[in-house]
Amino acid sequence: MEWSTELIKVDPERPEGDIIRHAAAVIQRGGMVAFPTETVYGLGANALNENAVARIFAAKGRPATNPLIVHVTGIEQAQTLVDYWSQEAQLLAERFWPGPLTLVLPRNRGVVPDIVTAGGPTVAVRSPAHKVAMALLLECGLPIAAPSANRSTRVSPTTAEHVLAGLKGRIDLILDSGPTSGGIESTVLNLAVSPPRLLRPGLVTPAQIEEIIGPIERTVQSTGNAPATSPGMLERHYSPRATLLLIDDNGKARTAELLAEGKRVGSIPLSTESDCEGNGLFVRPLPPDAAAYAARIYSTLHELDAKGVDTIIVQIPPDNEEWLAVRDRLHRASGRKDG
Numbered sequence: 001m002e003w004s005t006e007l008i009k010v011d012p013e014r015p016e017g018d019i020i021r022h023a024a025a026v027i028q029r030g031g032m033v034a035f036p037t038e039t040v041y042g043l044g045a046n047a048l049n050e051n052a053v054a055r056i057f058a059a060k061g062r063p064a065t066n067p068l069i070v071h072v073t074g075i076e077q078a079q080t081l082v083d084y085w086s087q088e089a090q091l092l093a094e095r096f097w098p099g100p101l102t103l104v105l106p107r108n109r110g111v112v113p114d115i116v117t118a119g120g121p122t123v124a125v126r127s128p129a130h131k132v133a134m135a136l137l138l139e140c141g142l143p144i145a146a147p148s149a150n151r152s153t154r155v156s157p158t159t160a161e162h163v164l165a166g167l168k169g170r171i172d173l174i175l176d177s178g179p180t181s182g183g184i185e186s187t188v189l190n191l192a193v194s195p196p197r198l199l200r201p202g203l204v205t206p207a208q209i210e211e212i213i214g215p216i217e218r219t220v221q222s223t224g225n226a227p228a229t230s231p232g233m234l235e236r237h238y239s240p241r242a243t244l245l246l247i248d249d250n251g252k253a254r255t256a257e258l259l260a261e262g263k264r265v266g267s268i269p270l271s272t273e274s275d276c277e278g279n280g281l282f283v284r285p286l287p288p289d290a291a292a293y294a295a296r297i298y299s300t301l302h303e304l305d306a307k308g309v310d311t312i313i314v315q316i317p318p319d320n321e322e323w324l325a326v327r328d329r330l331h332r333a334s335g336r337k338d339g
């Protein structure tokens, strides 16, 4: 179904009360609102309303087997959604919430509808560290189910323009607070198993988690292999339209070959040099600093897609824990399951 999508600018530091009330009313009546978080933009709906959540799956073209993260104001609201709030959950939430850590816990079946969790026995909860997201959660007084606000399998949005490009005419409202700071999605940790297991690396690192709760199973290796226990993580994901190639060096030789074949090429070397372009080549260097790189990688992929390049060549960052999350996303974006 096509309907008009409203886009409203919101101050990221002091969200305007009237705009937040308007957005909360859309959520309360079962609509869909895209909003900024500290990681990427999310596409939110009332997590307790089955029909509202069904609209999210339809708007994204997301398979019903892939469960959603439920966003909450904090520990108290999270506790209403789970069957068992463990000591580990308490310690991690105290340390990292609000922030980019998603906790998977046994679901309270009486409260959380099947559709949110893809029928599974667990629910994923996270409290976002963004004033607009938090204002919206507080104003509507409901937990908000929100996947990243992109069409299924595509690159997550870090600006309202990215959301609009993918979901215009499919959702009610976009709250535009400019680019998000984190740039890649939250860490997902399964606390419903022992030892706890990393399902998706993110901005909170395994070492930071282990400092608080001791050893976890780091099932997601830097190879980008995903555990079967996180539905939807095995497919090609986070992908630009262009073919993405990961290369060990700065890719100059491969780039020259592709240009000679008449291809339009995007190139992302690890470097602090400036952007340059010409003759079908678009060079967008990203810095050899994991946090700064993460903040910009998705917007760079979106930009190169918009330029209509056929191939994007990415110099793969070093194989160490600091780069774990970025390497995971790059491997998925390239569609390589073997790392």
Ligand code: TXA
Binding pocket: 037, 039, 040, 041, 042, 043, 066, 067, 068, 069, 100, 102, 104, 117, 120, 122, 123, 124, 126, 128, 146, 147, 148, 149, 184, 185, 186, 187, 188, 199, 200, 229, 230, 231, 232, 233
């Ligand atoms: O940073 C983020 O996490 C963003 C912002 C909007 O909060 N959200 C996000 O949502 O990335 P989404 O739906 O694009 O990714 C959620 C991931 C999916 O891979 C999903 O399979 C996994 O979390 N997930 C959700 N619920 C789960 C559950 N109960 N058990 C295992 N994995 C789960």
Ligand code: MG
Binding pocket: 147, 148, 156
């Ligand atoms: Mg997503």
